[in-house]
Amino acid sequence: MESNRPLAPLTWLRVGGPAERFFMPKDLEDLCATLSGLAPEIPVFPLGLGSNLIIRDGGIRGLVIRLGRGFNGMEFSGDRAVLGAAVPDAQAAKRAAMAGLDLTFLRTIPGSIGGAARMNAGCYGSYLADHFLEAQAVTRQGEVVTLLPQDMGFAYRHTDLPPDLVITRVTLAAAPGDPEALAAKMEEQLARRDASQPTRDRTAGSTFRNPAGFSSTGRADDTHELKAWSLIDAAGMRGARLGGAQMSPMHSNFLVNAEGATAADLEGLGELVRKKVWDFHGIELIWEVQRVGDPLSVHPELTKD
Numbered sequence: 001m002e003s004n005r006p007l008a009p010l011t012w013l014r015v016g017g018p019a020e021r022f023f024m025p026k027d028l029e030d031l032c033a034t035l036s037g038l039a040p041e042i043p044v045f046p047l048g049l050g051s052n053l054i055i056r057d058g059g060i061r062g063l064v065i066r067l068g069r070g071f072n073g074m075e076f077s078g079d080r081a082v083l084g085a086a087v088p089d090a091q092a093a094k095r096a097a098m099a100g101l102d103l104t105f106l107r108t109i110p111g112s113i114g115g116a117a118r119m120n121a122g123c124y125g126s127y128l129a130d131h132f133l134e135a136q137a138v139t140r141q142g143e144v145v146t147l148l149p150q151d152m153g154f155a156y157r158h159t160d161l162p163p164d165l166v167i168t169r170v171t172l173a174a175a176p177g178d179p180e181a182l183a184a185k186m187e188e189q190l191a192r193r194d195a196s197q198p199t200r201d202r203t204a205g206s207t208f209r210n211p212a213g214f215s216s217t218g219r220a221d222d223t224h225e226l227k228a229w230s231l232i233d234a235a236g237m238r239g240a241r242l243g244g245a246q247m248s249p250m251h252s253n254f255l256v257n258a259e260g261a262t263a264a265d266l267e268g269l270g271e272l273v274r275k276k277v278w279d280f281h282g283i284e285l286i287w288e289v290q291r292v293g294d295p296l297s298v299h300p301e302l303t304k305d
Contacts, residue, residue, distance in 0.1 A: 004018045005022035007019050007022075007059065007064065008055070012053075012202060017057050017293060017294070020061050022063075022066070035140060035142035038063060048066075048112040052110065053291075054291045056292065061293075065166055067166075068086060071085050071086040076099035076101055080172070081103060081173075081174055083170050085117075086112055087112060089110070094186070096174055097177070102176070105124055105127075107189055107190065109121045116128050119288075119290075121157075132149055132171075135168075136167070137165050198254050201257075203248065205288070207247075207273075207288060208285040208287060209285070209287075210227050211286075212227060229251060231285070232252040232285075235279070241258070242268050255269065255289065264296065
């Protein structure tokens with residue numbers, strides 16, 4: 001266990017303060033023992049790949065847990081995929097395709113399987129909830145539990161899981177498919193993503209949930225009326241900047257660390273976008289990017305009338 005471990009290098013946006021305490025369990029037994037022996041007043045935050053996250057500049061109090069090699073196993077049998085929570089979504093999709101199973105919707109989703117289950121990640125009209133069979137998790141008290149679909153509280157970009165519950169393994173159902181056809185499908189998805197999203201910039205994926213209540217389907221009949229990017233565009237905030245943060249000119253629902261941004265820059269710009277969209281449309285954008293930790297200060301732009 002480490003003290004004052006820098007966290008910015010572990011996030012896609014490369015911002016944020018340190019973890020008061022940081023722990024990478026070697027296996028399930030190690031994780032359970034540590035949590036069961038932890039003083040009850042110490043908060044716990046599970047950290048995945050840091051892809052959908054702004055860690056505030058003051059860092060995170062308590063214990064940050066990041067799963068590593070002991071939680072990256074993958075097994076495929078019949079129509080089931082048993083995936084360690086630390087497995088990257090893209091890697092799960094590729095390995096499943098090689099085994100003749102269709103989890104291609106995961107290919108372009110940043111992050112890990114544990115995070116995908118926690119936020120019900122999805123794209124192109126498919127969501128993790130559509131495939132979810134069960135998950136293994138460890139409670140704040142160090143107890144191993146099994147979560148069934150009715151325990152998850154799945155909704156659009158949401159579950160009802162306690163924030164300190166550590167997901168360790170997820171079992172998904174997948175339809176059979178030809179490996180070569182699945183590989184070609186994923187290449188098409190990647191090309192579509194790279195043509196429309198700032199994949200070479202430091203981002204955290206989609207910043208706000210779509211008020212429409214669903215992700216892009218990728219179909220020709222997809223509607224954009226209540227998509228977050230469309231609302232942001234109409235409010236004049238495509239390309240807007242605050243300090244080193246910018247709403248991407250390529251896709252206006254992507255916050256970008258354009259030039260040495262702080263977490264306060266990024267969160268502050270996001271809040272300004274929310275205000276502009278509310279003023280223009282009367283619609284409240286809900287953050288999809290998780291924001292955790294303590295701020296060093298409130299960004300001065302947010303204190304202006």
